Amino acid sequence: MISPPTATWRLPPRGVLLAAVLLLVAAELGGAGMGRYKVELARWARTGMLAHPGAHGLVGVRDVDERVLDEALFRFDAGLRLFHMHAEGMALVVIATTTVASTLARSPGARRVLILLLTVGGVGYPLGYLVWSALIPAYGVERSKAIAEYLLWIPFGGATIAALLWLAALTAARVVRR
C-alpha cells in the first residue's frame, strides 16, 4: 500500500487557499482582539444588553439582573472564543480537504462542487460563532443562538459534513479500485 514517492498532491485553486488563509488571519485577529480588548468588548456587550432589557428578561431588580447579565456575558465571551478556535481549525480543514478533493476527484464537475462545498462550509461555519456573539446583546442568548444556527451553523456545517462524507466515499472507492 506504499505509494511511490512520485505520487504528489495537487494544490487547490488559489482562491480557496486565499479564503483559508484569510480565515486563519481572522482567527488570529479574533484571539488577539479578545485578549487585548476584553474589557472594552464586555463593556460594549453589557451596554447593549442594558439597552435591550426585554431580550434578556431583565426585571429591574439588581440581584436578579446581575446574574442574568453575567450569564449572557459569559456566553458572549464563549462565542468569541469558539469563533477563534473553530476558525483556526476549519481553515486547516479547508486546506487539507480541498487538497484531497483537487487530487483525487477525477470528474471536473464533482471536483468543483466538492471544493465549493468544503470551502464555503468551512469558512462560513465559524462565522456563526461571531454572529452569535454579536447578536447576544440585542437578541438575548437563546434567540441569537437560534438565528446563528439557522443562518450559518446548519447550512454551512451541513455543507461541510456532506462534502466530507462524499470525499470519504470517493477516497474509499479509489482505495478499493487499486
Add this chain to the structure above:
Amino acid sequence: MGRPPLIVVFVAIVVIALGELGGAVLSQLRPATARWAAARIAANPTMHGLTGSAEYDDAVRERTVFATEAGLSFFHTHAEGTGLVLFFAATLVASVVRRRAARATLYTLLTLGALFPLGYLVYALAVLSLGRDSGIELAETWVLTPLGSAAIAGLAGLAAALARR
C-alpha cells in the same frame, strides 16, 4: 509535496468527518444525551455506587453525566485535530522519508495515532457501563495510552527523519 497512500488519506478524512459529525450531534442532541446517560446510570446502580440517598446519588449522577459529555466533547475536538495531524504529517513523510520500510512504519504509527480520539468515545461509554473511575481507567489503559503513544512515536520518528536530512 508527496502524497501518502490512499488508505492513510482515507483514515484522515474519516476521522475529520467523524469529528464534525460528533460536534453536530453533541450540539443538537445535548439534552437527549444527558437524559440517556442518566437513564443508563439509573439502570446500573451498583456499578455507580448509588446508595439510595437522593443527595449523594444526584452528585454521583451529575459527575458521571459530566464525564460522558466531556468524553464526547473531547472526541469532537481531538478528531478534528488528529485527522489534520495525520494528513500533514503523512504528507511530510511521503515527501522526505526515502526508505520504504521507514515510510511504512511511520504511516502505521501516525494512522494509529489519528485513531486516538476513539478512546474518548470509549471513555464516554465506559463510564456509563463500568462506573466513572473504572470506565476512565479502561479507556486510558487500553485505548488512549496505546494510540497516543503511537502518535508520539510516529511524530518523533518524523522529527528524527527531518533532522537527519
